[in-house]
Amino acid sequence: xxxxxxxxKAIGVIHSPFQQATGTPIQTRAAEGxxxxxxVFPEFVAGLxxxxxxxxxxxxxxxxxxxxxxxxxxxxxxxxxxxxxxxxATRAPARPNPIGISPVRLLEVVGNVLRVSEVDIxxxxxxLDIKPYVSHFDSFQVERLGWLQDAGDWRKAADGRFxxx
Amino acid sequence: xxxxxxxxKAIGVIHSPFQQATGTPIQTRAAEGxxxxxxVFPEFVAGLxxxxxxxxxxxxxxxxxxxxxxxxxxxxxxxxxxxxxxxxATRAPARPNPIGISPVRLLEVVGNVLRVSEVDIxxxxxxLDIKPYVSHFDSFQVERLGWLQDAGDWRKAADGRFxxx
Numbered sequence: 001x002x003x004x005x006x007x008x009k010a011i012g013v014i015h016s017p018f019q020q021a022t023g024t025p026i027q028t029r030a031a032e033g034x035x036x037x038x039x040v041f042p043e044f045v046a047g048l049x050x051x052x053x054x055x056x057x058x059x060x061x062x063x064x065x066x067x068x069x070x071x072x073x074x075x076x077x078x079x080x081x082x083x084x085x086x087x088x089a090t091r092a093p094a095r096p097n098p099i100g101i102s103p104v105r106l107l108e109v110v111g112n113v114l115r116v117s118e119v120d121i122x123x124x125x126x127x128l129d130i131k132p133y134v135s136h137f138d139s140f141q142v143e144r145l146g147w148l149q150d151a152g153d154w155r156k157a158a159d160g161r162f163x164x165x
Numbered sequence: 166x167x168x169x170x171x172x173x174k175a176i177g178v179i180h181s182p183f184q185q186a187t188g189t190p191i192q193t194r195a196a197e198g199x200x201x202x203x204x205v206f207p208e209f210v211a212g213l214x215x216x217x218x219x220x221x222x223x224x225x226x227x228x229x230x231x232x233x234x235x236x237x238x239x240x241x242x243x244x245x246x247x248x249x250x251x252x253x254a255t256r257a258p259a260r261p262n263p264i265g266i267s268p269v270r271l272l273e274v275v276g277n278v279l280r281v282s283e284v285d286i287x288x289x290x291x292x293l294d295i296k297p298y299v300s301h302f303d304s305f306q307v308e309r310l311g312w313l314q315d316a317g318d319w320r321k322a323a324d325g326r327f328x329x330x
Contacts, residue, residue: 002206004175004291006227008262013166027302041167044261046238049251053311057253060264062171073212086214088222088295091302096209097173097293099225101266103305126169128262130253132311136319137192137256139304140268146218146297154301 011047012040012112012127014061016119021065022160026078027091028102028118030156035107036119038127045112048130052109056133057116059102062126066093067164078158079151089146094162100125103133175291176212177205177277179226181284186230187325191243192256193267193283195321200272201284203292210277213295217274221298222281224267227291231258232329243323244316254311259327265290268298 016036018024025031038059040048051057076083077090087095100121108115114130148154181201183189190196203224205213216222241248242255252260265286273280279295313319 001175001178001289001291004227006173006229006291008171008173008264010166010169011261027299029302044238044253047252047261048254049239050254050312051251053309053314054254055307055309056305058266060262060266062169064169064171073209074214086216087212088209089213089215089219089297091296091299095294096176096212097225099173099264099294101223101225101296103303124166126166126171129260129264131256131266132254132313133305133307134192134256134310134313135305135307137194138268139306140221140298140300141304142220142298142300144218144220145299147215148297148299149218 008128010126011044012038014038014059014121014125014127016121016123018122021158021163024122024158025120026155026158028104028120031118031120033117034119035117038114038116040112042112048109054106054132056103057106058131058133059104059127060129061100061121062128063093063098063100064126065122065164066098066162068098079154080147085147092162173293176209177203177292179203179286179290179292181286181288183287186323186328189287189323190285191321191323193269193285196283196285198282199284200282203279203281205277207277213274219271219297221268222271223296223298224269224292225294226265226286227293228258228263228265229291230287230329231263231327233263244319245312250312257327
């Protein structure tokens, strides 16, 4: 297991208004009204059947423009400007396996293209997976929020700190 | 982008009471009281700093024992025994990129081991990532649930239909 590795492939590409990290919304909650499209490659289109009935979907994708300088394990996340934190206690894009998850709103499915809103993802990002968002599975009210509890006002937009140099 | 591929590596391994799909809870909601441990490999332990303050965490992992017969794009999911569905409209483990996400409860962090509960994951599963669960980012009440709305009683435990032969 120690040296286990697997290969992921793009099943599509995400299109959004954001060309760089600076100014990109931090999480979908900060992206109200921001529309984008998800282009699914033709060979995967059969997998989209029945998707349109869902109001919200998870997009899993690859943070292809985040810095990947080996294994950065302590980062200063967007919502905390002072302290470095363990990367697994943050949602920072620079991580050992740079996979992002975003629960976006699904507006429409037209052929191989999904129209979505609340998009917090860079334009051109490789898409890895789509899953339906199901409140019974995914929605929890949690009380303890660790360092985020003391993080003061939560910023709404990212900056360039995790961009690949 | 069409031929984009990336490599993921195990940052640890998940331990649970489940040796096979049959009988494994379907989603963490069906796994109340089920405890497990997440062993993080020593070289990634620095990334666990500050994690213990969070009540719930996302585990991202590789469905290493799901069938991977090329690209199965239509499946009959656990919660629907009749109709094949587009795989992206399901949470089935057999998918083009077999990545699972589970919001488990974090009980304790002891060195490189996380004690967790509500575990719906097979024993020995390769761990890819850990992220804090944040209700403001991850919790949504959705109305439209597609085919799941008509799926009748939701089963609580999986069977062997997606196991690798």
